[in-house]
Amino acid sequence: LMISETRGELINNVSAAEAFLATYNAEASQVSNRYAEASWTYNTNITEYNQEIMLKERLAADKFSQEAAWNASGYNLTVMDATMRRQFVKIMDIGTAAQTNETKLIHLGQIESEMETIYSTAKACLAPEKCLPLDPDLTRIFTTSRDYDQLIAAWKGWRDATGPKLKNLYTEFVTLSNEAVRNLGHADLGAYWRSRYDTPEFEADVQALFDQLRPLYEHLHAHARRRLKTIYGKDKFPSSGHIPAHLLGNMWAQQWSSLVDEFVPYKGKPSLDVTPEMVHQNYTAEKIFHTADNFFQSLGMIPMPEPFWNKSMLKKPTDGRDVVCHASAWDFSNGIDFRIKQCTDITQQHLETAHHEMGHIEYYLQYKDQPLVFQKGANPGFHEAVGDVIALSVQTPEHMKSIGLLHSVSNDTETDINFLMSMALQKIAFLPFGFLIDQWRWRVFSGDTKPEQYNEHWWNLRCRYQGVSAPVERSASDFDPGAKFHIPANTPYIRYFVSFVIQFQFHKALCDKSGYIGPLHRCDIYNSTEAGTALSEMLKLGSSKPWTDEMQNLTGQAKMDAQPLMDYFKPLLEYLRKENGNDYGWDPICPDLTPTSSGRNHGSKVSSPLTTLLIS
Numbered sequence: 001l002m003i004s005e006t007r008g009e010l011i012n013n014v015s016a017a018e019a020f021l022a023t024y025n026a027e028a029s030q031v032s033n034r035y036a037e038a039s040w041t042y043n044t045n046i047t048e049y050n051q052e053i054m055l056k057e058r059l060a061a062d063k064f065s066q067e068a069a070w071n072a073s074g075y076n077l078t079v080m081d082a083t084m085r086r087q088f089v090k091i092m093d094i095g096t097a098a099q100t101n102e103t104k105l106i107h108l109g110q111i112e113s114e115m116e117t118i119y120s121t122a123k124a125c126l127a128p129e130k131c132l133p134l135d136p137d138l139t140r141i142f143t144t145s146r147d148y149d150q151l152i153a154a155w156k157g158w159r160d161a162t163g164p165k166l167k168n169l170y171t172e173f174v175t176l177s178n179e180a181v182r183n184l185g186h187a188d189l190g191a192y193w194r195s196r197y198d199t200p201e202f203e204a205d206v207q208a209l210f211d212q213l214r215p216l217y218e219h220l221h222a223h224a225r226r227r228l229k230t231i232y233g234k235d236k237f238p239s240s241g242h243i244p245a246h247l248l249g250n251m252w253a254q255q256w257s258s259l260v261d262e263f264v265p266y267k268g269k270p271s272l273d274v275t276p277e278m279v280h281q282n283y284t285a286e287k288i289f290h291t292a293d294n295f296f297q298s299l300g301m302i303p304m305p306e307p308f309w310n311k312s313m314l315k316k317p318t319d320g321r322d323v324v325c326h327a328s329a330w331d332f333s334n335g336i337d338f339r340i341k342q343c344t345d346i347t348q349q350h351l352e353t354a355h356h357e358m359g360h361i362e363y364y365l366q367y368k369d370q371p372l373v374f375q376k377g378a379n380p381g382f383h384e385a386v387g388d389v390i391a392l393s394v395q396t397p398e399h400m401k402s403i404g405l406l407h408s409v410s411n412d413t414e415t416d417i418n419f420l421m422s423m424a425l426q427k428i429a430f431l432p433f434g435f436l437i438d439q440w441r442w443r444v445f446s447g448d449t450k451p452e453q454y455n456e457h458w459w460n461l462r463c464r465y466q467g468v469s470a471p472v473e474r475s476a477s478d479f480d481p482g483a484k485f486h487i488p489a490n491t492p493y494i495r496y497f498v499s500f501v502i503q504f505q506f507h508k509a510l511c512d513k514s515g516y517i518g519p520l521h522r523c524d525i526y527n528s529t530e531a532g533t534a535l536s537e538m539l540k541l542g543s544s545k546p547w548t549d550e551m552q553n554l555t556g557q558a559k560m561d562a563q564p565l566m567d568y569f570k571p572l573l574e575y576l577r578k579e580n581g582n583d584y585g586w587d588p589i590c591p592d593l594t595p596t597s598s599g600r601n602h603g604s605k606v607s608s609p610l611t612t613l614l615i616s
Ligand SMILES: C[C@H](N[C@H](C(=O)O)[C@@H]1CCCN1C(=O)[C@@H](N)CC(=O)O)C(=O)N1CCC[C@H]1C(=O)O
Pocket: 254, 326, 327, 328, 329, 330, 353, 356, 357, 360, 383, 384, 491, 496
């Protein structure tokens, strides 16, 4: 991009470089604010006109990035200090904006917004005149229904309404994106995304973490399978050991909290699902967000500013307009305007999501005075972890009782195991899903997975790592990855896997700082300004320092470590190992769904990494 043209002598003058940065920060904040406003208008009112305006602003922002990168490349980085050099490097790393062909640049923007529109306006038709959107209708079916066939209709209907319309667009998106980032020297878009973690062995690190955590997941999976067989009947389950993907209380089987009452080991105890109590107490979306805001304030952290309450969209509009309902947090890059967009339903899961989104806002608030290019997470996983760390305290039985959502809390072992199970359905169930999405995407970007193999490779990963299988026949014209927001919305996903590991490292560090003594899973840092100060100090840095330094400052370690997560769930794993004996695991290969074939005989049941290696 920039290197193709001849250029004069590099500028060696540091004060000139400082002046450049001052101008860049002022202008880039304006451009970023304009694009965020146009994007917000489109996301909260999907019309052709708003899409057109948003695309105009996106093009303007891309061109601004190109010009800024070109100007920045005229400075001699060797005369700068580390912080200044870090800013120049980030100004030049402009991602897919590096596409020099304006027609292609415009086309890429059109494809991306087209894919997000298709996903956000899709409806699943369970019957000819009964077409339902994902939020809240299909989500509620997965949370409440135990009707095998109704769940199949919702599961298949959603995939029919999204995948086939997205598949070809996605192939074009991959080609254009790869071409753009190759101008910056990245091998492909996956390499560009991984470069944000700034550690060459990142891929190996996450693979090692996943392998370390697999036993925990395999034992939880076995427990879930056993309980589901009692609900739906053994004959509904393939002999390969997989769980049909539509039975786990979630459209993507990515977390299984909806089944907490069916999955708790000791059933005689009071339910840990606070949804009914929230409804009984007439909780509103506002009350959910004020509850989250109150927790941050109890830590001495920054409260949500006035514009947050005036400009957020905390409920799905009822005036019939189309919106992107998938919850998200927004930084308008002007130091005062920060918003959440969430089609809030009054459920425990939405209470958790509200904390997740508010964690992003707190990070925006804490680093708002950094230079613009440092107004980012130390790495993307840090950004995903902030809200979840707070939610780990909020969800303890003690805290739930203190805010009146649980009435009786007992400390006996059985209640403790039940509570750990409820947390495992959220945190352990998620791990293979959080891991496999970008395993699939990285191979698509690198060209290893061809378009005609998209769906086959997707199900290979879902069967091998998640132990779930398609409940109905799939074909190459399906595009099931398209049924998950982050694929059409082009948001990287390994950040959530990273977050689910490091949030327990952060939780442990903050519990220690708060002076808490006891099992990690019952720690509640509420009102601890010591914990709040330690967390704020890390968040204020944004991406101005390597994430390993920031991790070291807060936790005493400079790496991702699954040990705090394993320690948190240790009592549950002991219980599950006893309960399961050898009855756990599944065949790494997907079961044969073709109606004619007799039940295929299966290889070894335990999906140990060795078996997987032999298979793959
Ligand atoms: C519900 C949540 N929505 C995302 C998030 O909050 O991360 C949204 C959409 C994609 C990025 N995003 C943002 O808000 C960013 N602007 C935040 C930032 O990077 O500043 C989400 O997708 N989650 C939460 C658990 C797992 C995953 C899922 O639901 O699968």
